[in-house]
Amino acid sequence: MNFSRALLTGALALTAATGALAQAGDFPNRPVTLVTPFAAGSGPDAVLRLVSDKLSRLWNQRVVIDNKPGGGGFIAIDQARRAAPDGYTLLQLDSEHIAALPHLYKSKNFVTLQHFDPVASLFRTPFFVAVGADSKWKTMADLIAAAKAEPEGVVYGSWGVGSPGHLGAQQLEALTGIRMRHAPYREVSQLYSNVGTGEVPWAFASIPSSQGIYKAGKLRYIAVAAPKRIPQMPDVPTMAEAGGPASLEVNSFVSLLAPKGVPAAVKAKINADVAKVIADPEIRARFDTFAFEPLAWSPEEIQRNAEAKSKVYGELVRRGNISLE
Numbered sequence: 429m430n431f432s433r434a435l436l437t438g439a440l441a442l443t444a445a446t447g448a449l450a451q452a453g454d455f456p457n458r459p460v461t462l463v464t465p466f467a468a469g470s471g472p473d474a475v476l477r478l479v480s481d482k483l484s485r486l487w488n489q490r491v492v493i494d495n496k497p498g499g500g501g502f503i504a505i506d507q508a509r510r511a512a513p514d515g516y517t518l519l520q521l522d523s524e525h526i527a528a529l530p531h532l533y534k535s536k537n538f539v540t541l542q543h544f545d546p547v548a549s550l551f552r553t554p555f556f557v558a559v560g561a562d563s564k565w566k567t568m569a570d571l572i573a574a575a576k577a578e579p580e581g582v583v584y585g586s587w588g589v590g591s592p593g594h595l596g597a598q599q600l601e602a603l604t605g606i607r608m609r610h611a612p613y614r615e616v617s618q619l620y621s622n623v624g625t626g627e628v629p630w631a632f633a634s635i636p637s638s639q640g641i642y643k644a645g646k647l648r649y650i651a652v653a654a655p656k657r658i659p660q661m662p663d664v665p666t667m668a669e670a671g672g673p674a675s676l677e678v679n680s681f682v683s684l685l686a687p688k689g690v691p692a693a694v695k696a697k698i699n700a701d702v703a704k705v706i707a708d709p710e711i712r713a714r715f716d717t718f719a720f721e722p723l724a725w726s727p728e729e730i731q732r733n734a735e736a737k738s739k740v741y742g743e744l745v746r747r748g749n750i751s752l753e
Contacts, residue, residue: 452691452693452694452696452697455515455694455697455698456487456489456515456516457489458489458516459489459490459491459492459516460483460487460489460490460491460492460515460516460517460518461491461492461494461511461516461517461518462476462480462491462492462493462494462518462519462520462684463494463496463504463507463508463511463517463518463519463520464476464493464494464495464496464504464519464520465496465497465498465501465503465504465505465520465521465525466495466497466520467495467497468495471553471634471636471637471718471720472520472522472550472682473493473495474714475550475551475682475711475714475715475718475720476493476520476550477493478710478711478714479550479702479705479706479711480492480493482705482708482710482711483701483702483705486701486704486705487701494507500529500532500533500590500752501521501525501529502536502538504519504520504521505519505521505525505540505543508544508685508687509543509544509687511687512687513686513687513688513689513690514690514691514694515547515686515690515691515694515695515697515698517686517687518547518684518685518686518698519544519684519685519686520550520682520683520684520685521540521544521682521683521685522680522681522682522683523680523681523682523683523733523734523737524590524591524592524595524680524737524741525540526540526541526683526685526734526737526738527540527734527735527737527738527741528590528595528737528738528741528745529590530738531738531741531742531745531746531750532589532590532745532750532751532752532753533751533752533753534751534753535753536753540685541731541734542688543687543688544685544686544687544688545685545686545687545688545690545695545727546683546684546685546727546730546731546734547683547684547685547686547690547695547698547699547702547727548683548684548698548699548702548703548725548727549681549682549683549684549702549723549724549725549729549730550681550682550683550684550702550706550722550723551681551682551706551715551720551721551722551723552679552680552681552682552720552721552723553634553635553636553679553680553681553682553718553719553720553721554634554652554653554654554658554678554679554719554721555592555593555596555632555633555634555652555653555678555679555680556632556633556634556635556638556649556651556652556653556661556664557571557630557631557632557633557649557650557651557652557653557667557670557672558620558623558630558631558632558633558638558642558647558648558649558650559571559623559629559630559647559648559650560623560624560625560626560629560646560647560648561624561645561646561647561648562626563626563629563630563648565629565630565650566650567650567651567665567670567671568650568651568667568670568671568672569670569671569672570650570671571629571630571650571672572600572604572606572671572672575604575606575607575608576604576605576606579606579607580607580608580609581609582606582608582609582629582630583608583609583610583611583628583629584597584608584609584610584611584628584629584630584631584632585610585611585612585613585619585622585623585628585630585631586610586611586612586613586619586631586632587612587613587616587619587637588612588613588614589610589612589750589752590745590750590752591612592632592678592679592680593631593632593633593678594610594612594750595741595744595745595750596632596653596676596678597610597632598744598747598748598750599676599678599740599744600672600673600676602744602747603673603675603676604672604673611628616637617640619631620633620637620638620640620641620647621641621646623638623641623647624641624644624646624647625646632653632678633647633649634680634718634719635660635661635717635718635719636718649661649664650664650665650670651664651665651666651667651669651670651672652664652665652666652667653667653672653676653677653678653679654666654667654677654678654679655668655674655677658719659716659719660716660717660719661719681723681730681733683723683725683730684698684702686698695727699726699727703724706722706723706724707722707724
């Protein structure tokens, strides 16, 4: 009896494994939808369109972008959550949607990685400290000294409460003991226009979000919040080189996730195919213009990096009593 049961169990396991492999081998046999909370024309959207074009050629299937901006990311998240866990609906999120959202919306009791599994990584973007071209601050030491001399007198801007620009400045405060005032903006372009005129003394900025004002000669980058200089901006010093806290790193990474329950073999195929596409010279060249760092993380690496960010963000949200509710 036990022998028969063992044979049956083994046969069922073999059938399941064979079925998973068959699914992966057959995947995709119909269009794939990539849901994103980012607006059309944004940096993450532009990358996703490049990736989707390459994937559609590789898979010989349509890969459709579905932009669902708004609601702090929850419009896109809720749509993807309702999809079948079969790999045909994927969700593009940045590390803040994954790691900060649960801390910013406590009453929702929503932990992103309890509902979605990481599948493939796309890129990571560093953030620079941007000041107006006429700012008297030349280094981070100048900015920090000004903030120490006038607690809560220095204002910084960001593209919203809970954004990397906001939480990065909170981390700068925690590491240096300074206190500043936050000015959140709805429009990113307006934020950097105001930094350029000096209406807002400084803000964290990515290259794609601020390059227009920078190229117009109205912005300067006094540091990059990273341990190494960025190849696209080799003259911009690191945070430590500019007199800021060496441990301050401000960046955001973007990944593709799937509703929990997608077969492991399908997830592995998507991960491998996305990594292949990210290595394409055309995409690498486009990434270079944005100073995006291509990533080829495994799902486990995405999970570990998200958990590390979640720990930092949780502490910053509690320290600053930050909420989006």
